[in-house]
Amino acid sequence: MEVLQTHKGEVKAANKYIGKNIKIREDVKLVQGKGHYIDDLELPGTLHMAYATSTYGHARIKKIDTSKCFTIPGVLYVVTGEELKSRLSPFMEIATPPSGNLRDYPLAVDKVRYYGEPVAAIVATDPYIAEDAAELVDVEYELLPVVLDGEKSLEQDAPLVHENIGSNVVWKGVWDLGDTESAFDRADLIVEDVVRTHRYASVPLETNGMVASYDEGSNIITVHSVNQMPMFSLPLICAALGIPPSGFRMIVPPNVGGAFGGKIINYTHITLVSYLTRILKKPVKYVETRTENITFGTHNNERIYHVSLAARKDGKVLGVRMKAIDNCGAYPRYEPAGAVIWAQVVPGIYDVRDIYVEFIQVLSNKGPTGPVRGYSRVQHNFMWERMMNALAKKLNMDPTEVRFKNLIQPEKMPYVGPSNTIYDGGNYPASFKRLLDTLEYKKWRDLQAKSRPDGRLIGIGVAAVIDSGANNFSQIKIINKDFPASGNSDVGMVIVDQFGDIVARTGTTDQGQSHATTFSQIVAEVFDTDPEEIKFQEGFDSISNIWAAHSGAYASRSAVIAGTALYYAARNLKQKVLKIAQSIMDEPISDLDIKNKEVFSKVSGKKIPLAKVASVAWSDVGLLPDGIDPGLMSYAIYKPDFKFNMPDERNRINNTLTYSYSIHATVVEVDPETFQIKILKHVVISDPGTIINPLVVEGQEMGATLHGISAALSENLVYDDDGILLSSNFWDYNVIGAKQMPDLELLQDVTRSTSSVLGVRGIGEGGGGPIGSIINAVEDAVTPLNIKLISSNISSYDLFSLNRKNEVI
Amino acid sequence: MNFEGSKEVKSGVDKVWKFMTAPENMVQCMPDVQSYNIVDSKTVQAKLKVGIGFIKEIFDSEITFAEIEAGKKLLITVNSKAKANSATIKIEVSVDGDDTKSTLKWNVDAIMAGRLASIGQRYIQKVSDKIVEQSFVCMTQKLLA
Numbered sequence: 015m016e017v018l019q020t021h022k023g024e025v026k027a028a029n030k031y032i033g034k035n036i037k038i039r040e041d042v043k044l045v046q047g048k049g050h051y052i053d054d055l056e057l058p059g060t061l062h063m064a065y066a067t068s069t070y071g072h073a074r075i076k077k078i079d080t081s082k083c084f085t086i087p088g089v090l091y092v093v094t095g096e097e098l099k100s101r102l103s104p105f106m107e108i109a110t111p112p113s114g115n116l117r118d119y120p121l122a123v124d125k126v127r128y129y130g131e132p133v134a135a136i137v138a139t140d141p142y143i144a145e146d147a148a149e150l151v152d153v154e155y156e157l158l159p160v161v162l163d164g165e166k167s168l169e170q171d172a173p174l175v176h177e178n179i180g181s182n183v184v185w186k187g188v189w190d191l192g193d194t195e196s197a198f199d200r201a202d203l204i205v206e207d208v209v210r211t212h213r214y215a216s217v218p219l220e221t222n223g224m225v226a227s228y229d230e231g232s233n234i235i236t237v238h239s240v241n242q243m244p245m246f247s248l249p250l251i252c253a254a255l256g257i258p259p260s261g262f263r264m265i266v267p268p269n270v271g272g273a274f275g276g277k278i279i280n281y282t283h284i285t286l287v288s289y290l291t292r293i294l295k296k297p298v299k300y301v302e303t304r305t306e307n308i309t310f311g312t313h314n315n316e317r318i319y320h321v322s323l324a325a326r327k328d329g330k331v332l333g334v335r336m337k338a339i340d341n342c343g344a345y346p347r348y349e350p351a352g353a354v355i356w357a358q359v360v361p362g363i364y365d366v367r368d369i370y371v372e373f374i375q376v377l378s379n380k381g382p383t384g385p386v387r388g389y390s391r392v393q394h395n396f397m398w399e400r401m402m403n404a405l406a407k408k409l410n411m412d413p414t415e416v417r418f419k420n421l422i423q424p425e426k427m428p429y430v431g432p433s434n435t436i437y438d439g440g441n442y443p444a445s446f447k448r449l450l451d452t453l454e455y456k457k458w459r460d461l462q463a464k465s466r467p468d469g470r471l472i473g474i475g476v477a478a479v480i481d482s483g484a485n486n487f488s489q490i491k492i493i494n495k496d497f498p499a500s501g502n503s504d505v506g507m508v509i510v511d512q513f514g515d516i517v518a519r520t521g522t523t524d525q526g527q528s529h530a531t532t533f534s535q536i537v538a539e540v541f542d543t544d545p546e547e548i549k550f551q552e553g554f555d556s557i558s559n560i561w562a563a564h565s566g567a568y569a570s571r572s573a574v575i576a577g578t579a580l581y582y583a584a585r586n587l588k589q590k591v592l593k594i595a596q597s598i599m600d601e602p603i604s605d606l607d608i609k610n611k612e613v614f615s616k617v618s619g620k621k622i623p624l625a626k627v628a629s630v631a632w633s634d635v636g637l638l639p640d641g642i643d644p645g646l647m648s649y650a651i652y653k654p655d656f657k658f659n660m661p662d663e664r665n666r667i668n669n670t671l672t673y674s675y676s677i678h679a680t681v682v683e684v685d686p687e688t689f690q691i692k693i694l695k696h697v698v699i700s701d702p703g704t705i706i707n708p709l710v711v712e713g714q715e716m717g718a719t720l721h722g723i724s725a726a727l728s729e730n731l732v733y734d735d736d737g738i739l740l741s742s743n744f745w746d747y748n749v750i751g752a753k754q755m756p757d758l759e760l761l762q763d764v765t766r767s768t769s770s771v772l773g774v775r776g777i778g779e780g781g782g783g784p785i786g787s788i789i790n791a792v793e794d795a796v797t798p799l800n801i802k803l804i805s806s807n808i809s810s811y812d813l814f815s816l817n818r819k820n821e822v823i
Numbered sequence: 824m825n826f827e828g829s830k831e832v833k834s835g836v837d838k839v840w841k842f843m844t845a846p847e848n849m850v851q852c853m854p855d856v857q858s859y860n861i862v863d864s865k866t867v868q869a870k871l872k873v874g875i876g877f878i879k880e881i882f883d884s885e886i887t888f889a890e891i892e893a894g895k896k897l898l899i900t901v902n903s904k905a906k907a908n909s910a911t912i913k914i915e916v917s918v919d920g921d922d923t924k925s926t927l928k929w930n931v932d933a934i935m936a937g938r939l940a941s942i943g944q945r946y947i948q949k950v951s952d953k954i955v956e957q958s959f960v961c962m963t964q965k966l967l968a
Contacts, residue, residue: 069909069937129941149906157911157934738940745942 031538031545032772035708038531039546040524049269052223052240057297060225061090063287064144065306066134066151068126071162071737072173072379073155075125075133082150083136088143091294092151093286094134095123102254102289105282109350110494112179118345120254120286125158127175127344128381129739130309137290137298160379160737164318164341167376175344175377184342184375185350185493189357189665191432192368194324197333201324205408209319209400211393212807213341214729216312216386217749218525220271221302222280226287228295235288236263239280242273242523243566244554247281254285255292259556262288266523266554273525274721275385276312278568279347305743313731314386315352315375316341317393323401324368329411329419333368334401340375340393345382350375352383352390354492358482358669359391360433362398363442363677364420367432379737385568387721391482392782396806399477399786403793412459413790414450414476421446428768434658434666435482437673438769440701442478445763446677449476449699452761453679458695466798471684472694473795476677477786481718483570483776484671486656492665500660502571502671503562503653506580508537508587510646512632514611514625516541517549518584520576521565524552527778528710529572535706536577536772540584542609562651570776573706574672578771579652587648594627594646597639654770672767674775676700676715678722678783682791689813691727691792693756698783701763704773714777715760722784724750730807826952827930830959834966835922840894842966843916849899850886852961854954857881865889871903875943875950880905891915908937914955927962931955 043049080092104117117123122133134151138144159173166172167182175182198204224239235257241247244264252262270277287298302311321336338356342349353375360369388395402420406413421442422429429437455474462472488500509517518537522529534548541548554561564575588608595613596603605617614621628646630637635644658668681695698719702711728748732740741747766773785806792813793803801816832839842848846867850859859869867886872879882903889898901912912933919926935947943950 067907069907069940129936152904155909734940734944736934736936736940738936738944740941740944742941 029539030542031535032704032706033708034535036531036535036545038528038707038709040528040530044269050267051220051269051271052225052238052267053301055225055238055267057225057227060297060299061137061139061294062141062144063135063137063290063298063300064141064148065132066136066148068122068129068131068133070126070155070157071129071160071733072158073126074158075122075153076156077154078134079152080134082152083147085150086143086147088139089136089147090139091137091290092134093121093290095119095121098289099123102285103256104254105250106253107346108490108494108497109185109346113184113346116176116179116346118347120282126155128379129733129737130306130381130742131344135286135290137294162378162380162733162737164316164339164376164378167341167378168339168374175379182377184346184377185353186372186374187353187492187665189360189369189371189373189433191360191370191664191666192333194333194335194368194370197368198324201332202327203325203408205323205325205401205405207321207401207404208804209321209397210805211317211396212805213313213316213380213731214386214725214807215308215314215731216274216276217308217729218272218274218276221304221307222277222283222311223301224280224284224287225297225299226284226291227297228291230295234261234263235292236265237284237288238265238267239284240270240273240277241266241280241284242270242277242525243568244523244556245561245563245565246278247284248556250281251285251288255288264554264556268524268552270523270525273567274387275389275568277525279312279382279384282347308747309739309742310381312384312386313343313381315383315390315393319397321397321401323405325405327409329405329409329416331364331366331405331420334366335370336397337372338374340373341378341380342375342383343378343380346375346377347382348384350493351490354489355390355669356394357433357489357665358435359394359480360435361431362395363422363478363480363675364398365422365426366420369432380733381739387718388479388481388779388782391480392785395477395479395782396786399790403790414455417446417476418443434668435673436657436668436769438767438775439765440675441763441765442675445699445701448761448763449677449679449697452759453681453695453697455679458681469686471686471795471798473682473684473791473793474680475787475790475792475794476679477783477790478675478677479780479783481570481674481676481777481780482670482672483674483779484574484654484770485569485571486659486667486669486671487564488660489667489669492661499563501653501656502564502575503651504565504576504579505560505562505649505651506576506583507560507647507649508580508583510587510591510624510628510631512628514623514628515549516543516547516611517551518580519551519560520580521554521561522572522576523554523567525567527567527572527714528707532573532706532710533577533580536581537584540581540588542607543611547611560649569670570778573774574770574776575652575654577706577774579650581772582650582652583648586650587646590642590646590648591624591627593642594631594638595622598622598627598630598637671769672703672775674700674702674777674780676780676783678719678787680784680787680791682788682795684792684795684813689810689817691808691810693723696723696756696784697759697761699761699763700777700780701765701775702777703764703767703770703775705764706774711777712760715780716758718778718780719758719784720750720755722782723755723788726785726788726807727809824933824935824948824951825931826948827928828956828959829926829928830963832925832927832963832966833923834925836894836918836920836925839918839925839927839966842962843897843918844888844890846886846888848965849888852958852965854957873954875939875946878939878943880908880939882908882910895919908939910935927959929955929959
């Protein structure tokens with residue numbers, strides 16, 4: 015049984031509701047179609063917007079003729095970048111100049127920089143008219159050479175994506191941690207390798223969408239949108255529109271159909287519909303098509319690592335040096351945040367302290383990147399797991415043996431890493447052993463050896479990820495010391511209303527994570543009341559609901575930060591309830607407690623309903639004791655202490671509050687003729703910290719695992735040499751479905767987080783684990799064919815081609 | 824995208840050259856021409872229907888003819904636009920032979936962009952190859968007629 019322990023060290027009695035498999039209240043509503051999503055919103059008189067998009071990867075816009083659009087009845091307005099350039103400010107950039115001078119608008123200005131970039135927006139009375147009209151936009155282009163590869167982008171004569179910044183470099187920095195020179199001097203061997211991660215996407219079930227309306231009377235623009243980081247987006251939008259935040263109301267509907275990071279950089283569309291509603295004085299709606307979502311929604315950063323790893327001959331890693339080149343596409347919209355976010359997991363799960371990283375982020379003529387589940391850390395974790403395998407191969411050791419040599423030991427927890435990240439507990443070696451036992455590692459190795467002479471290609475791979483959760487925004491100051499955000503915060507509000515009902519709110523948005531269920535369990539624990547009795551009011555509203563400047567749902571933070579704020583708010587409100595009850599019941603407060611919406615005396619047994627206390631608090635206020643304000647409403651804002659709160663001169667900082675690990679083990683079989691890859695077994699072990707609802711945690715972990723499997727074996731955003739995206743729809747961009755998914759075995763070794771108040775860890779993002787374990791397993795399987803893998807994505811076609819190149823057969 | 828091909832024609836070089844430098848002849852040999860307008864001796868505007876799989880588009884095209892080497896080599900440039908699609912195709916055609924027979928050779932350099940290029944990339948090469956091939960088959964037939 016988990017124990018709910020406060021940050022002050024006081025220990026409550028064993029939990030009654032936290033940790034219980036309480037039915038997920040959202041599920042029934044959602045499967046019955048009773049959710050409220052953005053496309054369900056149809057304000058009276060709504061107009062619809064569609065984009066005309068670039069047919070080229072890089073081209074100068076010589077002329078745009080929109081006249082033909084108006085030949086279709088119902089078309090009301092067409093806007094191009096030329097108009098926006100004079101009416102909006104370019105979006106604020108995180109980076110400092112020169113790349114901070116990059117000019118980004120909702121529509122292409124002067125030239126298009128990636129295939130599918132919006133060049134014009136058409137507003138019409140219905141969405142189909144708008145789409146038809148979009149096809150009549152006539153753009154005259156002058157083709158420009160494209161640059162698609164990160165390394166080529168750095169070459170002297172590379173085409174410039176944004177000429178005014180003078181190069182394609184967005185940001186570069188160095189992490190010089192420990193003493194790599196000494197580590198390399200002491201090493202028995204050096205392993206050098208290249209590791210590449212591929213481009214894939216978030217692909218939520220619901221695409222991006224927004225509806226903007228303008229009230230002339232109040233001069234307020236109201237936007238309903240699926241944005242998952244509204245308080246990050248709001249200042250960007252307001253600055254672009256030239257209006258104060260008080261003139262802009264941001265609402266996120268109660269239900270958002272998945273996000274996985276892909277609903278942060280949609281502020282470009284929000285700005286555009288806001289601009290249009292102010293002109294047209296009618297609501298304007300835009301919902302992405304699937305092709306648009308895949309083309310310009312959010313792509314994951316491609317990264318190339320050139321790594322040198324110094325080790326002893328017993329497999330102990332002494333140090334590592336690397337150069338990482340990160341390709342962020344045509345516009346760094348949330349970037350270059352990813353250029354520092356990887357540093358949340360500098361050593362992976364390994365006790366390596368001498369690390370040197372040169373990190374460069376560059377532009378290219380590909381779609382914009384942004385957070386995708388496991389943002390920026392997936393790549394770094396993958397690099398570690400590939401290098402561990404490379405070292406094992408060089409030493410002719412079993413890959414698991416090399417890992418055991420290097421895992422952070424439990425007695426070192428909490429582990430202060432070389433960049434001052436504080437890993438908050440967990441027993442990595444014990445979990446790894448349990449994982450291998452459950453997989454039946456030895457049995458598979460034996461079968462592999464026995465079946466290879468028969469031509470069977472069986473492979474086993476392991477890999478780990480750290481899901482660092484509840485981010486510390488101060489890390490962005492490594493990029494820009496004047497960036498106006500640091501730390502993290504969120505709010506919780508608990509109300510006992512006039513009828514005695516307990517109502518909770520937070521500043522988070524829900525994209526399917528079951529916040530209502532989870533947060534209700536926290537409040538239920540404090541009030542010792544059935545969670546079903548807790549009303550959770552979902553939906554973000556910047557004017558009428560509570561929020562903090564970091565509110566939203568991203569970076570595995572909701573349970574850790576908003577959950578704590580809610581816990582404090584509930585605890586404070588409980589004290590107020592007891593104070594009022596004390597005067598009503600004439601009992602000492604120390605004798606009173608709450609259970610099932612009743613206040614009772616632990617001594618006399620006397621009890622009154624919560625509704626009675628509420629009645630006095632809200633309306634019968636003449637009966638309130640002296641010094642107690644009317645109402646039963648408690649608001650708490652929680653700002654965690656990260657210990658190393660700000661970056662030092664060596665870029666060291668505790669980048670997040672919690673560090674949940676998951677380790678994956680995969681057995682695959684590759685068909686020697688068709689090269690099809692089949693997963694025979696996949697086991698995951700993780701430590702999510704104190705579990706609030708096991709069903710919710712299992713769902714998150716399962717989703718993250720499936721996302722990773724799909725990324726490794728299927729999802730791939732492929733561009734041709736001219737910069738045309740070839741996988742822009744579900745025909746070519748295959749998200750693996752339930753039928754292709756293997757059975758998963760999910761294990762947990764639970765330890766409390768030593769950093770978070772509730773002991774919980776963020777667990778929403780562990781998407782990268784299967785990528786490493788699958789690539790390692792596939793490479794292991796094809797060992798007899800002498801095929802080396804470099805990328806984080808592999809298909810049967812790739813294997814076939816690699817095999818032909820090797821001319822083994 | 825680049826591809827090439829050749830065809831034998833049982834006609835003399837002069838006849839073939841005369842035929843291929845008359846824009847009307849060449850345009851009529853392009854498959855699925857919906858309509859055309861001869862602007863001058865070197866320029867034609869045409870509506871060309873192109874289909875890749877189930878996706879079919881009518882491209883507004885401007886076709887220009889330029890002699891690279893009189894009597895021997897011709898450059899045909901096709902600039903096409905359709906809804907959310909565009910194409911720039913350069914076809915270099917050379918003719919060689921004697922008074923009785925000739926060899927036509929073509930080298931095609933095509934840049935396809937937009938939805939067709941994105942969705943139908945894996946078929947474009949074959950389809951384009953087929954369209955050019957059909958055009959030259961038509962040409963040889965007309966020359967023999």
